[in-house]
Amino acid sequence: MNWHHGxxxxxxxxxxxxxxxxxxxxxxQTGGYSATGTWSAVLTGAVxxxxxxxxxxxxxxxxxxxxxxxxxxxxxxxFNAGAQGQFYAGGIVALYLSLVLPASMGGTLVAFVAxxxxxxxxxxxxIIPGILRIFFNVDEVIGTLMFSFIAIYxxxxxxxxxxxxxxxxxxxxxxxxxxxAVRVTPSSGLSVGMVVAVLLVGIVVWWLLHRTxxxxxxxxxxxxxxxxxxxxxxxxxIGLATFAxxxxxxxxxxxxxxxGPVGNILxxxxxxxxxxxxxxxxxxxLAVSGALVAAVLFGGLTAASLYLPLAIGxxxxxxxxxxxxxxxxxxxxxxxxxxxxxxRQGGDxxxxxxxxxxxxxxxQAGNDGTKLEPVTLDRPGSVGSHx
Amino acid sequence: MSGAARVGVDDAHRPxxxxxxxxxxGCSDLRVEFGSVVALDSVSLRWADRGKIHAVVGQxxxxxxxxxxxxAGMTRATQGTVEVDGVSYPAGxxxxxxxxxxxxxxQTFALPPHFTVAEALQLFQPAQARGGxxxxxxxxxxxxxxxxxxxxxVLPTSWVRDLSPEQRQAVEITRALSSGSRIIVLxxxxxxxxxxxxxxxxxxxxxxxxxxxxFLVVMHxxxxxxxxxxxxxxxxxxHVVLHPTSMAAITDExxxxxxxxxxxxxxxxxxxxxxxxxxxxxxxxxxVHVDVASVDALHGTGxxxxxxxxxATISQASALPATVEGLETDGHTGDVAxxxxxxxxxxxxxxxxALQVEEVSTPSSEGRHGLQAFSxxxxxxxxxxxAGVEGNGQQALVDTVVGLLPYRSGRILLSExxxxxxRISARRRIGxxxxxxxxxxxxxxxxxxxxxxxxxxxxSSGYGTSGAVxxxxxxxxxxRRKGEDRLRQWQVRYSSRDQAMRELSGxxxxxxxxxxEVDDNASLIVAxxxxxxxxxxxxxxVWAALRRAASAGAGILLVSSxxxxxxxxxxxxxxxxxxxxxxxLYPPYDREVLxxxxxxxxxxx
Numbered sequence: 005m006n007w008h009h010g011x012x013x014x015x016x017x018x019x020x021x022x023x024x025x026x027x028x029x030x031x032x033q034t035g036g037y038s039a040t041g042t043w044s045a046v047l048t049g050a051v052x053x054x055x056x057x058x059x060x061x062x063x064x065x066x067x068x069x070x071x072x073x074x075x076x077x078x079x080x081x082x083f084n085a086g087a088q089g090q091f092y093a094g095g096i097v098a099l100y101l102s103l104v105l106p107a108s109m110g111g112t113l114v115a116f117v118a119x120x121x122x123x124x125x126x127x128x129x130x131i132i133p134g135i136l137r138i139f140f141n142v143d144e145v146i147g148t149l150m151f152s153f154i155a156i157y158x159x160x161x162x163x164x165x166x167x168x169x170x171x172x173x174x175x176x177x178x179x180x181x182x183x184x185a186v187r188v189t190p191s192s193g194l195s196v197g198m199v200v201a202v203l204l205v206g207i208v209v210w211w212l213l214h215r216t217x218x219x220x221x222x223x224x225x226x227x228x229x230x231x232x233x234x235x236x237x238x239x240x241x242i243g244l245a246t247f248a249x250x251x252x253x254x255x256x257x258x259x260x261x262x263x264g265p266v267g268n269i270l271x272x273x274x275x276x277x278x279x280x281x282x283x284x285x286x287x288x289x290l291a292v293s294g295a296l297v298a299a300v301l302f303g304g305l306t307a308a309s310l311y312l313p314l315a316i317g318x319x320x321x322x323x324x325x326x327x328x329x330x331x332x333x334x335x336x337x338x339x340x341x342x343x344x345x346x347x348r349q350g351g352d353x354x355x356x357x358x359x360x361x362x363x364x365x366x367x368q369a370g371n372d373g374t375k376l377e378p379v380t381l382d383r384p385g386s387v388g389s390h391x
Numbered sequence: 392m393s394g395a396a397r398v399g400v401d402d403a404h405r406p407x408x409x410x411x412x413x414x415x416x417g418c419s420d421l422r423v424e425f426g427s428v429v430a431l432d433s434v435s436l437r438w439a440d441r442g443k444i445h446a447v448v449g450q451x452x453x454x455x456x457x458x459x460x461x462x463a464g465m466t467r468a469t470q471g472t473v474e475v476d477g478v479s480y481p482a483g484x485x486x487x488x489x490x491x492x493x494x495x496x497x498q499t500f501a502l503p504p505h506f507t508v509a510e511a512l513q514l515f516q517p518a519q520a521r522g523g524x525x526x527x528x529x530x531x532x533x534x535x536x537x538x539x540x541x542x543x544x545v546l547p548t549s550w551v552r553d554l555s556p557e558q559r560q561a562v563e564i565t566r567a568l569s570s571g572s573r574i575i576v577l578x579x580x581x582x583x584x585x586x587x588x589x590x591x592x593x594x595x596x597x598x599x600x601x602x603x604x605x606f607l608v609v610m611h612x613x614x615x616x617x618x619x620x621x622x623x624x625x626x627x628x629x630h631v632v633l634h635p636t637s638m639a640a641i642t643d644e645x646x647x648x649x650x651x652x653x654x655x656x657x658x659x660x661x662x663x664x665x666x667x668x669x670x671x672x673x674x675x676x677x678x679v680h681v682d683v684a685s686v687d688a689l690h691g692t693g694x695x696x697x698x699x700x701x702x703a704t705i706s707q708a709s710a711l712p713a714t715v716e717g718l719e720t721d722g723h724t725g726d727v728a729x730x731x732x733x734x735x736x737x738x739x740x741x742x743x744x745a746l747q748v749e750e751v752s753t754p755s756s757e758g759r760h761g762l763q764a765f766s767x768x769x770x771x772x773x774x775x776x777x778a779g780v781e782g783n784g785q786q787a788l789v790d791t792v793v794g795l796l797p798y799r800s801g802r803i804l805l806s807e808x809x810x811x812x813x814r815i816s817a818r819r820r821i822g823x824x825x826x827x828x829x830x831x832x833x834x835x836x837x838x839x840x841x842x843x844x845x846x847x848x849x850x851s852s853g854y855g856t857s858g859a860v861x862x863x864x865x866x867x868x869x870x871r872r873k874g875e876d877r878l879r880q881w882q883v884r885y886s887s888r889d890q891a892m893r894e895l896s897g898x899x900x901x902x903x904x905x906x907x908e909v910d911d912n913a914s915l916i917v918a919x920x921x922x923x924x925x926x927x928x929x930x931x932x933v934w935a936a937l938r939r940a941a942s943a944g945a946g947i948l949l950v951s952s953x954x955x956x957x958x959x960x961x962x963x964x965x966x967x968x969x970x971x972x973x974x975x976l977y978p979p980y981d982r983e984v985l986x987x988x989x990x991x992x993x994x995x996x
Contacts, residue, residue: 217863220850223843228836233795234825236816236852 086148088278126255745946
């Protein structure tokens, strides 16, 4: 999109943030906490306190990885909601490889192989529901969420079964730890290498979206798959590719998390990261740069939420309320200047919610209001398999 | 009508107080703005007679639909009033205007598809049953009676989604009438109907007029206006250029001139697009004649109504020994009617096929005919029209040629290459181009920007983007520029190449489609209802573009339900019936012969 479009979306997001801030302040105040005191504690916990900024970036990292990939899927019109499972798949494979690959390979190489393998595992975990969606018309929201459940149980399985730490007590479901030489970050969870990695992934995905035919075609399919097919887009290939990219970055996030700050797999760890990352992508108005900024914002809120109970005795869930509000307000598209125009469109007024990249939501299929099922998708094997 | 016919702007009839008292429907000094666009500007109109059919005509974007919506209270006017039965209402007060007895029947239907007819009709009733409970049997009986009363043959128990366009329209009109309205506004009622259903609609309107119903009807085709309307008013550019005038007092030529000439910049634009952007289909300096000729063509005085001996040239579908020349030498349509020169093809020329469809069969689906061993060929530079009542295999033909639908048997060749296993992108690289009938979902992406729409096929299929796309990597900057070049070349009116497609009007939108689909490398253009819903200027532009493409060597497969269009453009016409190509017709064409062929097949009956 051109620059003024970017500025106007950023402005809208800022307005939503301010409104969320005001509403949350009111909630704090009526709940018996001083709003100013709470916000200064949030600031300390997220930015100014000792180690706060590191904590913010540490939590922003995996969110940024996942959100960048989710952005690709949503732009392509597919509501891939299974980042959680893809994140776990990446983590499990990375941990396994870090344990079984010979130390003689050297820590860096093992880490590299484990990261890539984790990313590919995430891609595989995403492509399976993708295939179900594209060839068998299984709703992708259901498919990806079901695959997340499988991954959740796999995490429980590996942490209580094959990879269980021999030193952990009987009740604690945790795996053996990643060898120190393979760890990609110190226990603070932040390293230059990983920051560079996330920026690199961001640049590559931005380039894919804006400088390749692939990205151009994603934009066509996401907004009107039927039109895209008529123009000669291989919509099934594009669809599968978007599932793969989302899974790849989510798997990479899972691998980084396990090889970095966490260092092992504890049953049920990071249970909300997948859905939070979807919010990050939406708050970032489905732009790569937006996803990066939104990831830092959400990372900061996460860091602050861990600090608040210690500082002022406010439960950490209080900020979950805030993230929820921000997401709702941003995705509600507060375009009050546009009401007359909407009225003009009359019945054409489809949901303007989740993002402004398209004129409607990925949940709702084609952004031109056309059905997401392209003409041939509900008839498996039709195009390209002529008599 | 008060007073005799008054033509032109200068001596336009100004309403007086006395007029208002005797007005069945009217508006005063209406102004409607959408953002910076002024859709209607100081529009004052009076229709005096009840129990009449009043037509409103004008080009796309002249403000006809807006006028309908304002009069029916669906759109709020910036200023002005609407008068019903001599009472003034502030424009935009739907409830009051409805209570006064005005109902709008929309251009596209707004009935819930998963309702039965009775349910859908009941849904819109202002008086609801006590407690909101209904008895299915009871409302079915009620609506069966109403539909019968208004003369429509629709079962109240059938699903709305299963209805044909004319049945849906019947239900819409029933809905409008059963609210007790005496004034019905119809926005382009004929645009959605297959040609064979239009006469039926007109009969129904005339019957209802007998019962004192007044109709305000927006139409595009002068032939239809002439067939049904009692008065006609013309809008151009949001202004009134002809106040309601008795049809007896004005000729079609005068109306056409008012539609075209007042907005002279418009017709010059389209004509000069022909001359400049498309490379001059006409050398005649008197461009005006081009317009007049096509206006004639549109309402039929040009050629179709020229007396032709019944039983014009017609034969079983078979390979044509000769091709018909004449269209290419001159952009005029009239030549088709005045006999054609026939040129025998040299053997070398005979091999040059743009399209060969050989005995192709496809499965039928949902009441639509598949193809049954359908055969048709299009030579290089030839325009072949496909005529037929809707649902006789036209859609399947287009979809198999384009590559959206697989076929069970037979062969399809594009430029003599078997496309059996080729994807759409490969077919496009051979030179296939497609102008779909379903513009909003197949032809354009409404939420995407103009330049993306103008370049989508080239980028996706990989042709005509030299410099901007290399091995999958593209330069967005160069693509935007290329897109903008095409938009300019086709005289699309736009404010920014980045603006969303949905902001363009119908005719302008089709120009973007042409900008993408008509280029020098086109070998076969599949044009499906290419001028449906377009005004005269838009129609002229599309026709000129197709003629120009044909003379530049592309084959044109023209699927149209507009017989005038088929006659004006086609070198021959193939009639599709029950998924088969049953007849082939050559000019000079005869409307009646074609009509009979479409219904039953001439030679078989």
